[in-house]
Amino acid sequence: MLTPKEIETSIIQLRIEINLHNYHYYVLDAPQVPDAEYDRLMKRLQVLELQVPELITLDSPTQRVGTKPLAGFDEITHAVAMLSLDNAFSDDEMFAFDARVTKGLEIEEVTYCAEPKLDGLAVSLRYEDGRLVHAATRGDGRVGEDITQNVRTISSVPLRLMGDDFPPVLEVRGEVYMPRAGFDALNKRQRDHDEKPFANPRNAAAGSLRQLDPEITATRPLALYCYGVGEVEKQLLPASHYGILARLKEWGLRISPETEEVRGVTGCLEYYRKIDDKRDALPYEIDGVVFKVNSIRQQQALGFVSRAPRWAIAHKFPAQEEMTRLIAIDIQVGRTGALTPVARLEPVFVGGVTVTNATLHNEDEVRRKDVRGGDMVVVRRAGDVIPEVVSVVLAQRPDGAGAFVMPTDCPVCGSEVRRVEGEAVSRCSGGLYCSAQRKEAIKHFASRRAMDIEGLGDKIVEQLVEIGWLNSVADLYDRSALPHNKLAGMDRMGDKSADNLIAAIDKSKQTTLARFLFSLGIREVGQATAQSLANHFGKLSAIMDADEEALLAVADVGPVVVANLRAFFHESHNREVIESLQRLGVQWPDVVAKRDLPQPLAGQTFVLTGSMESMTRDEAKAKLQALGAKVTGSISKKTSYLVVGADPGSKRDKAEKFGVPILDEAALEALLLGHSVAN
Numbered sequence: 001m002l003t004p005k006e007i008e009t010s011i012i013q014l015r016i017e018i019n020l021h022n023y024h025y026y027v028l029d030a031p032q033v034p035d036a037e038y039d040r041l042m043k044r045l046q047v048l049e050l051q052v053p054e055l056i057t058l059d060s061p062t063q064r065v066g067t068k069p070l071a072g073f074d075e076i077t078h079a080v081a082m083l084s085l086d087n088a089f090s091d092d093e094m095f096a097f098d099a100r101v102t103k104g105l106e107i108e109e110v111t112y113c114a115e116p117k118l119d120g121l122a123v124s125l126r127y128e129d130g131r132l133v134h135a136a137t138r139g140d141g142r143v144g145e146d147i148t149q150n151v152r153t154i155s156s157v158p159l160r161l162m163g164d165d166f167p168p169v170l171e172v173r174g175e176v177y178m179p180r181a182g183f184d185a186l187n188k189r190q191r192d193h194d195e196k197p198f199a200n201p202r203n204a205a206a207g208s209l210r211q212l213d214p215e216i217t218a219t220r221p222l223a224l225y226c227y228g229v230g231e232v233e234k235q236l237l238p239a240s241h242y243g244i245l246a247r248l249k250e251w252g253l254r255i256s257p258e259t260e261e262v263r264g265v266t267g268c269l270e271y272y273r274k275i276d277d278k279r280d281a282l283p284y285e286i287d288g289v290v291f292k293v294n295s296i297r298q299q300q301a302l303g304f305v306s307r308a309p310r311w312a313i314a315h316k317f318p319a320q321e322e323m324t325r326l327i328a329i330d331i332q333v334g335r336t337g338a339l340t341p342v343a344r345l346e347p348v349f350v351g352g353v354t355v356t357n358a359t360l361h362n363e364d365e366v367r368r369k370d371v372r373g374g375d376m377v378v379v380r381r382a383g384d385v386i387p388e389v390v391s392v393v394l395a396q397r398p399d400g401a402g403a404f405v406m407p408t409d410c411p412v413c414g415s416e417v418r419r420v421e422g423e424a425v426s427r428c429s430g431g432l433y434c435s436a437q438r439k440e441a442i443k444h445f446a447s448r449r450a451m452d453i454e455g456l457g458d459k460i461v462e463q464l465v466e467i468g469w470l471n472s473v474a475d476l477y478d479r480s481a482l483p484h485n486k487l488a489g490m491d492r493m494g495d496k497s498a499d500n501l502i503a504a505i506d507k508s509k510q511t512t513l514a515r516f517l518f519s520l521g522i523r524e525v526g527q528a529t530a531q532s533l534a535n536h537f538g539k540l541s542a543i544m545d546a547d548e549e550a551l552l553a554v555a556d557v558g559p560v561v562v563a564n565l566r567a568f569f570h571e572s573h574n575r576e577v578i579e580s581l582q583r584l585g586v587q588w589p590d591v592v593a594k595r596d597l598p599q600p601l602a603g604q605t606f607v608l609t610g611s612m613e614s615m616t617r618d619e620a621k622a623k624l625q626a627l628g629a630k631v632t633g634s635i636s637k638k639t640s641y642l643v644v645g646a647d648p649g650s651k652r653d654k655a656e657k658f659g660v661p662i663l664d665e666a667a668l669e670a671l672l673l674g675h676s677v678a679n
């Protein structure tokens with residue numbers, strides 16, 4: 001238990017800290033800590049203030065919503081205050097919310113309107129007689145900034161409403177955000193122009209909307225979803241929130257397509273999980289979902305507490321950004337010798353998992369972010385993406401933390417580290433002499449999409465290379481180099497697993513030219529390029545002996561790939577390994593060279609989505625490519641066909657939008673059969 005004096009001191013300190021974060025977040029658009037940390041500080045302050053209510057003053061951060069508008073924009077006083085939402089972080093908090101609502105209304109079950117909680121910037125748009133007269137930020141909830149000129153540049157904001165039955169005064173509330181794709185493109189542009197990239201789409205949206213020059217805003221890919229109304233003659237609107245949104249949509253305002261009516265808290269929790277599942281596939285970032293009592297009459301009956309309505313709640317997803325201590329910067333050596341700085345972290349729970357390592361990408365990134373050993377850092381993990389260090393909390397840097405320097409010698413093999421002019425990566429020059437590169441090369445060789453050796457896991461490869469029993473991929477097939485008893489003696493192996501592993505190795509001997517080429521791990525020769533080369537030349541010897549001109553004739557092969565191929569096959573060591581592999585029984589059927597084959601699908605572009613029954617997506621892709629088609633990952637107006645399997649997802653909608661013809665699995669099979677060739 002804290003003494004009253006200690007509580008008072010903590011309250012004062014927390015207010016100072018929160019105010020400082022507010023300033024960075026709202027005024028400078030450069031938050032210093034992740035939202036989750038801010039929420040925790042705020043919660044702690046609220047709890048302490050509740051213990052000693054007489055200490056609550058009007059200037060406490062708990063007593064206001066935002067901060068004052070930036071100098072440079074005019075002020076706009078909202079006709080109806082822009083409120084905030086209470087948060088729920090668990091199912092229990094949702095049950096508690098629903099219990100308060102049902103109790104307040106004295107009914108059993110409530111219908112809610114469910115919407116995604118977009119991570120952008122709240123705005124209020126005022127339409128008079130159907131014309132957009134002004135737009136404002138939320139500001140402190142009562143007074144915001146006049147950003148009319150900037151909002152007018154957002155194409156999803158109608159300047160005039162559609163139809164003729166809209167109320168004479170209509171204030172619309174919504175969220176301006178930046179779609180992920182636009183955010184990535186903007187950051188690429190920023191980097192290309194040597195300007196600082198934005199930390200996340202929310203900051204990018206805020207920074208873009210608060211530009212004093214609307215011409216800059218106009219170049220930023222902003223969008224709007226509407227989620228409510230401010231001043232309006234209520235009797236001119238439907239009696240439910242969902243109904244109101246539907247009307248807004250009719251008047252030309254953008255509403256999230258994920259908006260739904262759900263019944264009771266069970267419906268809320270189902271919706272929460274459904275949206276959480278598709279969160280990564282959505283084209284924009286969300287940080288939770290929002291539930292609002294659907295009936296306007298019921299909303300009015302429930303009313304408000306201080307800054308938030310009693311009839312709505314934001315059910316937040318676990319934070320995707322958290323703070324932790326960076327213990328040290330390690331260097332990892334990859335398959336191609338690339339040295340990647342990796343942050344070793346004090347374990348932190350972020351994005352639903354415990355993270356202990358995060359990538360720092362390369363030397364320039366470490367410099368740009370100025371990350372140092374001992375720093376407090378912000379770590380981000382979104383979806384299946386590799387966790388990364390976003391930024392440093394400079395205020396918490398320990399004394400004496402030294403700037404990062406890339407080693408000049410490989411930390412694994414001691415070879416010289418080189419960095420090619422104009423490239424971001426530093427590489428160990430040791431090639432396969434470097435055990436780190438050897439390990440990675442062998443792991444790649446054995447991987448599913450390459451030689452597909454089941455049971456040859458990373459740990460076994462690492463052990464075998466470390467002991468010195470596995471020096472090249474050819475050793476895998478050489479029972480005198482790697483006999484049964486050696487394999488059986490490895491950690492977590494045994495007679496039976498060794499039998500299975502040897503059987504899997506033997507099975508992998510029968511392969512295809514494309515797989516074999518891919519498994520060699522030649523730089524920039526991915527699966528698709530390997531397949532093109534195999535199709536084009538038909539035989540390995542033809543590829544090894546091809547000159548520059550002949551290689552450039554292959555679809556999707558450019559000068560960089562040509563240089564890498566030539567360098568690889570020029571190396572006598574590589575030729576020897578290939579010979580040994582073939583001598584030890586690795587083989588594949590020669591295919592009919594594409595040069596000699598008809599190309600009925602040449603010039604056509606296919607996109608594959610969803611899961612298929614009769615073949616894997618990779619197989620379908622290979623078959624289409626063999627017929628001359630190009631297979632890409634994303635739909636555009638130029639796509640010739642979208643092939644859909646089960647559970648196609650958002651690509652189907654996109655194809656329909658662009659008018660791209662859709663083939664189901666049966667139609668694809670018929671197409672392939674019609675053109676069937678040996679592959």
Ligand code: IVH
Nearest residue numbers: 083084085115116117118121122175227290
């Ligand atoms: S409703 C009275 N609905 O979240 C209710 N807000 O923490 C006011 N937000 O300032 C807000 N998506 O910036 C509402 N579907 C949604 C939302 C949403 C995002 C933001 C908005 C608001 C903040 C509240």
